[in-house]
Ligand code: 4AD
């Protein structure tokens with residue numbers, strides 16, 4: 001029986017026989033009595049197994065079991081209302097399924113996250129990573145559930161593509177040849193791993209109105225930060241007939257809805273992570289659920305930053321704040337952490353610093369973009385209303401040195417009833433960081449890919 005089921009039903013199982021398979025988490029001896037803590041990973045808390053010399057045939061072997069040995073326990077469940085744990089198992093038979101040897105690197109005491117990163121194939125056996133990856137799995141389900149309930153079609157956009165959707169030149173090339181003669185390559189043209197499923201999502205939004213992608217994306221950004229990975233997962237909804245405001249409303253509603261579910265269903269994991277990460281996640285969740293997100297324009301953000309620098313309230317590494325500049329993460333974090341201490345949408349960025357596909361505003365200087373900045377993470381979401389005018393889009397692509405014939409299929413959508421469309425990209429790892437208080441992206445994805453790091 002899974003421990004999860006045991007924890008759900010223990011009140012009905014008092015004085016009943018149970019059988020469980022699990023790994024040992026600690027083993028303590030007190031004379032003729034032994035105490036095994038076991039866990040099978042299906043539940044955060046361990047179960048205590050009490051074993052006695054006069055009952056257990058292989059008492060000495062069990063007493064010498066190391067951490068992470070696999071055992072099958074048969075015994076009687078007993079409620080222990082006065083103890084820390086609500087019940088324990090009085091063992092009648094302990095079968096050793098597989099021992100673990102002295103090289104097992106995890107110890108009962110806390111080990112540093114840096115050390116655990118070096119053993120990414122084993123770290124999930126700790127309750128810290130158990131909590132993070134259960135939340136990751138559940139969050140993914142809540143996101144699918146949200147879109148499913150709201151009439152969205154799940155589009156599995158391609159992983160190998162012929163375009164760099166963001167035009168940032170950060171894609172990984174996919175090739176079977178040893179030179180760069182891509183016309184002789186597998187696809188007869190240069191191919192790469194996708195940096196975003198947006199362009200394909202736009203095409204499907206023109207058929208289904210509401211679509212979303214949820215898949216891996218790849219960026220060869222050589223930035224070795226705690227918030228960038230070369231392989232990360234992104235959720236990209238795209239909605240036809242939608243504008244920038246509706247786009248932000250969707251993002252806000254999605255976040256509120258999934259955080260509500262997390263709060264109810266994952267409270268054990270949340271409590272553990274609040275303690276270990278020394279952060280009050282409950283307050284963070286209430287902030288998300290109960291309050292409207294702030295919405296300011298890029299121009300207002302620049303104003304806030306300029307005033308802050310002038311009044312010496314803050315000193316940035318880059319203190320020279322000018323309209324037109326790209327906001328650095330220190331600026332983003334100042335706005336959402338110090339000024340608002342809450343999620344903040346920043347909208348209407350200068351067109352020069354945003355991707356070519358964003359809709360030009362009437363001022364001819366800014367585009368209908370929205371980034372969501374959140375405390376502890378910075379940019380969580382990047383989105384926009386899309387340019388729906390064929391000629392404006394083609395001209396803009398030219399300005400960005402994008403070859404027209406590579407994206408003719410994408411431009412052409414504008415000629416077939418493309419009234420409007422908007423969407424956003426939500427970085428899944430950054431979302432998990434925000435909702436767990438984990439400060440390094442390497443700790444929320446199972447086998448992180450970052451520069452000079454691909455052991456697994
Ligand atoms: O802002 P980005 O680049 O937007 C796009 O890719 C658009 N095509 C989205 C759309 O409109 N459909 O990326 C979206 C989000 C970021 O806000 C960030 O959360 C995450 O993806 N992200 C990364 N996460 C981890 N590591 C990286 N290297 C990331 N780059 C972006």
Ligand code: MG
Pocket residue numbers: 371379381382
């Ligand atoms: Mg962005």
